Amino acid sequence: MFEFTGLNELTFKSRRSPVVGRQGMCASSQPLATAAGLEILRRGGNAVDAAIAMAAALNVTEPGSTGLGGDCFALVYESRSRSVVALNGSGRAPAALNLERLQREGLGEHLPPLHPYTITVPGACAGWCDLNERFGRLPLAILFEPAVRLAEEGFPVAPLTAYYWQRGAEKCLNLALNGKELTINGRAPRAGEIFRNPGLARTLKAIAENGKKVFYEGEIGRAIVAAVQQAGGCLNETDLATHYSTWENPISIEYRGMRIWECPPNGQGLAALLALNLLAGFDLASLPPLSADRLHIQIEAMRLAFADAFRTIADPAFTSIPLETLLSDAYADQRRKLIHPQRAADSVRHGYPLSTSDTVYLCAIDGEGNGCSFINSNYMGFGTGIVPHGWGFSLQNRGHNFSLDPTHPNALAPGKRPYHTIIPALATDPNGELFGVFGVMGGFMQPQGHLQVVSALLDDHLDPQAALDRPRFCIQADRSLADVALEDGIPPQVLQELQSRGHRVEQVGGLGRALFGRGQIILRDGDSGVLWGGSDPRADGCAMPLG
Incomplete structure (x- = not known):
């Protein structure tokens, strides 16, 4: 078996060109998953079919990021109607879980990230099935x-x-109920080593034959409940049986002539749009891309956007979110005044719009111009690491994103969806035609990644690969809105200048570059139909054309 060294460096020493094609294109964080999507396009499937096939393949090849034990979101562009539709495939908290229960059990201040109480209903299976039913051309058995x-x-x-699989094995799989089923005798498979998952194959075959009902009301669902309750959780069969996805109207803003689309809350796509709306008032193209002047403005805009997002994003079934006001030009004008051109704000607070009223991203565009921007996640790596015995997938810990403050809009409540970090994105041109599908995975990095690749594409007119290659910043929002990581490749003098402006910055390189997310982009030329794709160098994946 080959043994490779140098992985710990994760330095970018080679150049990758964008890929181009006409008949269709797929992009994901694993070449084998990208190949699965292309196989489906060759068999007559459309972009949505290809996306579902890639999502299923990624559950096999990258289970430490995604799977049927997690949630999904999607944006679908239908070329015939020039319309954009959002699917929310996220699950809800168990009916028996509430803040009072956490208080009684001594968890009212802090819920450990791997606790079985963080397991919300896995929404991915229903999401895949619902997408296939509405937009798909091929049956799940083929996909x-x-x-x-x-x-x-x-x-x-x-x-x-x-x-990352080995990190997950050490952190949770070896500790969680049945977690070792996703290991080789307690360790992760090594690079290049063959890994088989017959349990997951059985799961996929059962869903293909019987639909989502077998997952939520059949033997798979019973295995999920048994595992959660054995581990000390409270998810029950009724929680699974009553789950449903929702079709929603996406939210959008205009940036440099293009319309940028995101899924609405409970996802955090709102944060990306808030930040882009602020940046629309600055001439970023006149500032060097990795200069302190440009990065300062982008960081400050993102900090303001996060402040609003963390205060307002919640399950809209439980709270009213003033989306129209938050995304208005007037609100952006008001908040933009808080950005000082030379100095970082000492503190950042959310605005008051009511006064005036670990993860995989993948995408596909087919030869007809239909597009699917899709994201699927367990949240923190393998999630809780708890595996329903014999079924080959782990259960997410998405519920860790609930607030335990009873006054917060995102406070934990029975049947409620939590603040969700995973967000797909999509762009259309002034004629309403598809311009591109894109996303950057990675917790709270995601809206920041959207901001940075959109700016690279539309302010600097980079191709998709160059946009993904560019070094990034990351506000470490799970720590403080004041802590900013800068990726290797951003000049040291820029770091020093940002520090002099009051930013708390640190340089991050090596395998720590995972902090800056992993993205995919496919753009479509509206005149020629030519597709341009790129895949993030921070992952193992690729973009590939059909022809």
């Missing part, structure tokens, strides 16, 4: 064929995936 083949016959594990 799942590549994933089933990979799971049964085995696949060679990619290098970065092997590294």
Whole structure:
């Protein structure tokens, strides 16, 4: 078996060109998953079919990021109607879980991230099935064929995936109920080692044959409930049986002539749009891309956007969110005044609009111009690491994103969806035609990644690969809105100048670059139909054209 060294460096020493094609294109964080999407396009599937096939394949090849035990969101562009539709495939808190229960059990101040109480209903299966029912051309049995083949016959594990898999094995799989089922005798598969997952193959076959009902009301659902309750959680069969996805109107703003689309709350796409709306009032193209002048403005805009997002994003079924006001030009004008051109704000607070009223991202565009921007996640790596015995997937810990403050709009409550970090994005041109599908995965990095790649594409007119290659900043929002990481490649003098302006910044390199997310982009030329794709160098993946 080959042994490779140098993985711990994660330095970018080579150049990757964007890929181009006409008949269709797929992009994901794993080449084998991208190949699964292309296989489906060749068999007559559309962009949505390809996205579902990639999502299933990624559950096999990158289970430490995604799977049927997690949630999904999607934006679909239908070329015939020139319309954009959002699917919310996130799950809800168990009916028996509430703040009072946490208080009684001594968890009222802090819920540990791997606690079984963080398991919300897994929404991915219903999301895949609902997308297929509304937009798909091929049956799930065909869409799942590549994933089933990979799971049964085995696949060679990619290098970065092997590294993070081992971290997940040490952190949670070896400690969680049945977690070792996703290991090889307690360790992760090594880079290039073959890994088989017959349990997941059985799961996919059952869903293909019986639909989502087998997952939420059948033997898979019973195994999920048994595992959660054995681990000390309170999810029950009724919680699963009553789950449903929702079709929603996406939210959007105009930036440099293009319309940028995001899923509405409970997802954090709102944060990206708030920040872009602020940046629309600055001439960023006149500032060097990695200069302190430009980064300062972008960081301050993102800090303001996060302040609003953390205060307002919640399950809209439980609270009213003033989206129209938050995304208005008037509100952006008001908040933009808080950005000092030379000095970081000492503190950042949310505005008052009511006064005036670990993850995988993948995407596909088919030859007809339909597009699917899709994201699926367990949240923190393998989530809780708890595995329903024999079924080959782990259960998410998405509920950790609930607030335990009873006065907060995102406070934990039975049947409620939490603040969600995973967000797909999409752009249309002034004629309403698809301009591109894109996303950057990685917790609270995601809206920041959207901001930075959109700016690279529209302020600097970079191709998709160059936009993804560019070094990034990351406000470490889970720590403080004042803490900012700068990726290797941003000049040291820029870091020093940002520090002199009051920013608390640190340089991050090596495998720590995972902090800056992993993205995919496919753009479409409206005149020629030519597709341009890129895949993030911080992951193992690729973008590939059909032809």
